[in-house]
């Protein structure tokens with residue numbers, strides 16, 4: 001049985017706010033740490049406990065954790081944080097979930113033609129998981145097994161598995177092979193799609 005009773009989520013973006021909703025649905029205590037000037041806190045459910053704090057200030061973060069008797073802090077930027085925690089002798093759990101399903105249309109569907117953009121061959125396997133499923137897994141895993149089963153572990157999960165070049169059939173549209181994704185944030189989308197072409201979107 002889990003010994004974790006109280007939780008903190010650092011950053012209230014798309015994933016952070018969905019995790020907060022999942023904790024609230026289980027009536028579990030959760031506090032959000034947002035940096036000063038954060039514009040994403042309006043996504044939080046009404047009544048969420050919120051602490052505005054410079055998250056690079058370890059003493060300030062520790063004070064919030066102490067005030068709210070936090071057992072587990074949840075960060076989206078997992079690799080960097082895990083390294084720092086390890087050097088401080090604090091255990092961590094990393095969860096890799098592949099691509100958020102909600103981001104698939106943003107990344108792959110051409111806003112004008114509605115075709116799917118393919119960079120490279122995109123035959124590599126792609127793991128995808130919807131944000132509420134990721135959040136549900138986070139809450140489940142932090143509240144069920146004993147903490148010793150989680151400490152310094154890496155979990156790789158997926159809600160579904162596909163290939164990018166199968167998305168045309170899924171969206172009932174044509175596919176276009178491109179070297180660059182056009183439109184707003186096309187450069188960033190091209191980098192992400194290229195990484196997925198190398199198989200980096202697969203969690204296992």
Ligand SMILES: NC(=O)c1ccc[n+]([C@@H]2O[C@H](COP(=O)([O-])OP(=O)(O)OC[C@H]3O[C@@H](n4cnc5c(N)ncnc54)[C@H](OP(=O)(O)O)[C@@H]3O)[C@@H](O)[C@H]2O)c1
Nearest residue numbers: 011012013014015016035038039040055076077098099100
């Ligand atoms: N797997 C995927 O498909 C996928 C897709 C997109 C993103 N991601 C990654 O998953 C993570 C979460 O994604 P998301 O869609 O939830 O991103 P998002 O909506 O942009 O939210 C990120 C949140 O983190 C906060 N934040 C960033 N740096 C912070 C810091 N130093 N201290 C406190 N808060 C900080 C931001 O707060 P502010 O309001 O202060 O900026 C924002 O609330 C990110 O690491 C992102 O790179 C994964």
